[in-house]
Amino acid sequence: MDKVVEKDLTKRTKGQYYTLGNPFSLAPFIDWANSIGLSNRKILEPFAGANHIIRSLQSIGMCNYSDSFDIAPADVDVVHRNTIISFPKGYDVCITNPPWLAKNSATRLKLSFPDSQYDDLYKHCLCLCLRHCDYVAALIPASFLHSNLFRRRLSRYILLHSESIFNDTDNPVCLALFDKDDVQDTCIYYDNRFVGNLSLLETHLPIPWKGCKITFNDPLGKLGLITFDNTREPSIRFCRVEEIHQYPVKDSSRYFVRIECGIENIPAVVSTLNGKINAFRNETCDLFLTPFKGIRKDGFYRRRMSFELARRFVGTVIDN
Numbered sequence: 017m018d019k020v021v022e023k024d025l026t027k028r029t030k031g032q033y034y035t036l037g038n039p040f041s042l043a044p045f046i047d048w049a050n051s052i053g054l055s056n057r058k059i060l061e062p063f064a065g066a067n068h069i070i071r072s073l074q075s076i077g078m079c080n081y082s083d084s085f086d087i088a089p090a091d092v093d094v095v096h097r098n099t100i101i102s103f104p105k106g107y108d109v110c111i112t113n114p115p116w117l118a119k120n121s122a123t124r125l126k127l128s129f130p131d132s133q134y135d136d137l138y139k140h141c142l143c144l145c146l147r148h149c150d151y152v153a154a155l156i157p158a159s160f161l162h163s164n165l166f167r168r169r170l171s172r173y174i175l176l177h178s179e180s181i182f183n184d185t186d187n188p189v190c191l192a193l194f195d196k197d198d199v200q201d202t203c204i205y206y207d208n209r210f211v212g213n214l215s216l217l218e219t220h221l222p223i224p225w226k227g228c229k230i231t232f233n234d235p236l237g238k239l240g241l242i243t244f245d246n247t248r249e250p251s252i253r254f255c256r257v258e259e260i261h262q263y264p265v266k267d268s269s270r271y272f273v274r275i276e277c278g279i280e281n282i283p284a285v286v287s288t289l290n291g292k293i294n295a296f297r298n299e300t301c302d303l304f305l306t307p308f309k310g311i312r313k314d315g316f317y318r319r320r321m322s323f324e325l326a327r328r329f330v331g332t333v334i335d336n
Contacts, residue, residue, distance in 0.1 A: 040076060044205045048153070053161050055077060055080055058079070059081065063085075065094070070093070072081050100141065110148070114154060115141060116138045122137075141191075142166065146166055157190070159188070162306055169199060172192075172193040176189045188307035188308065220296060230276075230331070232274075232323050232326075234275065235265045237257065240257040240275070242272060243277055250312075261274040275326075289329055293329065
């Protein structure tokens with residue numbers, strides 16, 4: 017990793033996105049901070065950049081003692097240190113925005129990547145934080161929840177809708193809060209709004225489909241699927257393949273998809289499935305649909321449905 021981070025690379029290749037907004041003023045974070053006595057603890061910021069996180073915490077009286085490190089310091093109070101190789105020890109609390117860099121992007125850009133089981137640098141860094149610190153707060157991609165990683169200690173997941181969190185990326189961001197010990201459940205928030213407990217929201221997921229084969233991106237598929245929202249409103253839906261005929265079928269297609277599953281009465285099935293999707297979205301507040309770049313005109317993130325979730329929905333109507 018040394019050769020990568022010592023080069024004069026762009027923020028994207030470094031995985032750096034400097035924090036500018038102040039998500040730490042949100043009520044769910046304040047509750048967590050008060051519960052662990054944050055203002056009386058020394059905070060570790062291992063990937064500090066320009067030290068915006070520490071400044072943001074200081075501005076609301078939540079940080080009286082701190083140490084900040086970074087491989088490329090951009091603030092006088094940040095100490096030069098490659099914390100991926102030499103992670104600081106002796107800290108109870110870590111609050112950070114770890115670098116984001118997908119392993120496949122590193123390969124494509126011919127960048128070094130740690131010897132890691134994880135597919136993104138932020139996951140590797142988050143693992144380091146959790147291994148060495150009792151309490152961790154991390155600004156990370158909102159899709160983290162769908163990875164099912166580190167769930168046992170995840171006490172709060174806050175999806176941030178403010179576009180001022182970072183000045184150089186429009187990727188959806190969450191603030192993930194981890195406790196010292198295993199938690200009974202994870203509380204889900206959209207900014208200050210409590211959405212529900214994760215275990216209860218998961219009860220609305222369709223059961224995994226174990227029956228006959230469901231094939232995605234089949235050129236002869238009779239069922240269409242538009243997997244993403246448009247920029248105006250929620251628009252993920254199943255459809256007749258005639259609606260998406262202009263889009264070529266490729267193994268790599270992820271947005272306009274033809275599905276073969278042995279279903280014949282397509283119009284009725286489309287109506288049933290879309291009713292199920294709409295109910296599911298209302299019941300779960302879109303939690304299990306992946307947020308991706310861009311806020312819809314109604315103020316919420318655009319969402320995308322995974323093939324696995326689509327497979328579950330299709331399974332609910334087969335043989336019914």
